[in-house]
Amino acid sequence: MGEVRSTGRLAATLGSLGLVAGALLIAGSRHWLPTGLPSPPAQDAGEVRAAPHVAVYDMRPGQPARRIAEDIIAPPPLDASGIERIEPRRPLGELGLASPPKTPMPQDWGETLLYRPVAVSSSMFEAMGRKVVISGTADVGPDRTCAFGDAVWPCGQRARAAFNAWMRGRALKCLLPPDADRFAIAAPCTLGKQDVGAWLVANGWAMASPSGIYGxxxxxAREARMGIFGPPQ
Structure with missing residues (x-):
């Protein structure tokens, strides 16, 4: 009889423990954790949280980026007060230098077409009431004579005739001031695309002025004995 009673009491005790454990698992939403571990914080329904061991970074727009090895990859801090500005290096050659500006002509000067020009001398002509000397040239007067060997000939008249024959009454374009009709003026002129002064000097019908560009x-022309530097023509 004693064994039967002991077995009944043990079964009743185990049954009571099972009911208590089932009640704890079903009734509550809390988990049974081992002793000594902290309980996780409560969270709202539907909220998702990352595992505690995973690092989380805010990647939303406008948030600062995560810095990695800033002392190695990023440039070190620079103190602007320690920067000194020095003069730029000179060019390696003269080709690197800017050319000086050309001397501008006065504002009131302009290109003027002079029609039906007539040569007065080897490098001077009249047209439309104006008298123009070709700049950069030294005129050979119509009364001048030239000697070649034993021959003396009127090279001044011949030079004037050569100038007239070359122009043939065609209009010359000259750079003139607006009041050039009041006096004789030295000016550069062109016939079409040809420089008048260059043609006269190169063919020996005028000489280059010391300050001109036709030296x-x-x-x-002298070496080739052309124009006034050659035999009678």
């Missing part, structure tokens, strides 16, 4: 053309 080389005169040297060529």
């Amino acid at each position: 080389k053309a005169e040297s060529v």
Whole structure:
């Protein structure tokens, strides 16, 4: 009889423990954790949280980026007060230098077409009431004579005739001031695309002025004995 009573009491005790454990698992929403571990914080229904061991970074727009090895990858801080501005390096050659500006002509000067020009001398002509000397040239007067060997000939008249024959009454374009009709003026002129002064000096019908640009053309004409530097024509 004693064994039967002990077995009944043990079964009743185990049954009571099972009912208590089932009640704890079903009735509550809390988990049974081992002793010594902290309980996780409560969270709202539907909220998703990352695992505690995963690092979370805010990648929303406008948030600062995460910095990695800033002392190695990023440039070090720079103190602007320690920067010194120095003069730029000179060009390696003269080709790198800017050319000086050309001397501008006065504002009231302009290109003017002069029709039906007539040569007065080897490098001077009249047209439309104006008298123009070709700039950069030294005129050979119509009364001048030239000597070549034993021959003396009227090179001044011949030079004027050569100038007239070359122009043939065609209009010359000259750079003139508006009041050039009041006096004779030296001006650069062109006939079409040809420089009048260059043609006169290169063919020996005028000489280059000391301050002009036709010095080389005169040297060529002298060596070739052209115009006034050659035999009678």
